[in-house]
Amino acid sequence: DVGLVESGGGLVQPGGSLRLSCAASGFTFNKYAMTWVRQAPGKGLEWVSAIDETGDASGYADSVKGRFTISRDNSKNTVFLQMNTLGTEDTAVYYCARVKDGIPWERPLDNWGQGTQVTVS
Amino acid sequence: IRMTQSPSSLSASVGERVTLTCRASQIIDTDLQWYQQKPGKVPTLLIFDTSNLATGVPSRFSGSRSGPEFSLSITNVQPEDVATYFCQQTYSSPLTFGGGTKVEIK
Numbered sequence: 001d002v003g004l005v006e007s008g009g010g011l012v013q014p015g016g017s018l019r020l021s022c023a024a025s026g027f028t029f030n031k032y033a034m035t036w037v038r039q040a041p042g043k044g045l046e047w048v049s050a051i052d053e054t055g056d057a058s059g060y061a062d063s064v065k066g067r068f069t070i071s072r073d074n075s076k077n078t079v080f081l082q083m084n085t086l087g088t089e090d091t092a093v094y095y096c097a098r099v100k101d102g103i104p105w106e107r108p109l110d111n112w113g114q115g116t117q118v119t120v121s
Numbered sequence: 122i123r124m125t126q127s128p129s130s131l132s133a134s135v136g137e138r139v140t141l142t143c144r145a146s147q148i149i150d151t152d153l154q155w156y157q158q159k160p161g162k163v164p165t166l167l168i169f170d171t172s173n174l175a176t177g178v179p180s181r182f183s184g185s186r187s188g189p190e191f192s193l194s195i196t197n198v199q200p201e202d203v204a205t206y207f208c209q210q211t212y213s214s215p216l217t218f219g220g221g222t223k224v225e226i227k
Binding site for chain 1: 152154156158163164165166169170175205207209211212213214215216217218219220221
């Protein structure tokens with residue numbers, strides 16, 4: 001079974017940084033693009049960032065461009081989201097999700113992790 | 122690309138047919154995905170590429186397109202269909218979601 005487990009969330013002060021991790025299992029990680037999606041309390045889903053299967057290409061939402069960096073370590077089956085200059089508007093549950101069929105990242109998300117809470121206050 | 126969903130919420134009786142709509146601010150071909158998020162749960166893929174059911178999705182769900190408007194229909198609504206439904210365009214980055222439609226049972 002596909003497994004995605006996020007970690008690294010927590011409480012951080014405005015202007016601070018956090019690094020989220022997503023450990024993947026149950027599939028050939030280096031053949032799949034990966035995505036981060038967030039959901040603020042009581043709000044809808046917001047696509048945050050995606051990275052291709054090699055780590056050579058990535059994309060970002062306008063709201064996080066220049067502040068967040070996505071990366072991956074295929075030797076450890078893990079994708080990361082480095083979040084800098086955090087603001088209260090970044091408070092959300094952050095989900096890691098696998099891109100259906102692997103590539104490109106402009107595809108639906110067929111497996112999601114349980115999410116990790118990030119609170120900026 | 123801005124995605125607009127309507128209505129924002131609806132209430133239906135068990136067995137009724139409901140239709141949710143999603144409109145894109147520009148052409149997205151058939152690169153439209155639907156997700157279901159049950160209360161307190163993680164989103165799951167429901168329909169991909171406008172009209173294809175994801176694995177395990179009951180056949181009472183269907184997706185279609187008419188010009189710039191995309192629809193998700195649920196025939197014979199069941200209590201377990203209580204959820205918020207989100208559309209997402211995967212035509213071009215940054216990928217964007219609609220605001221969601223919350224479906225409740227009367």
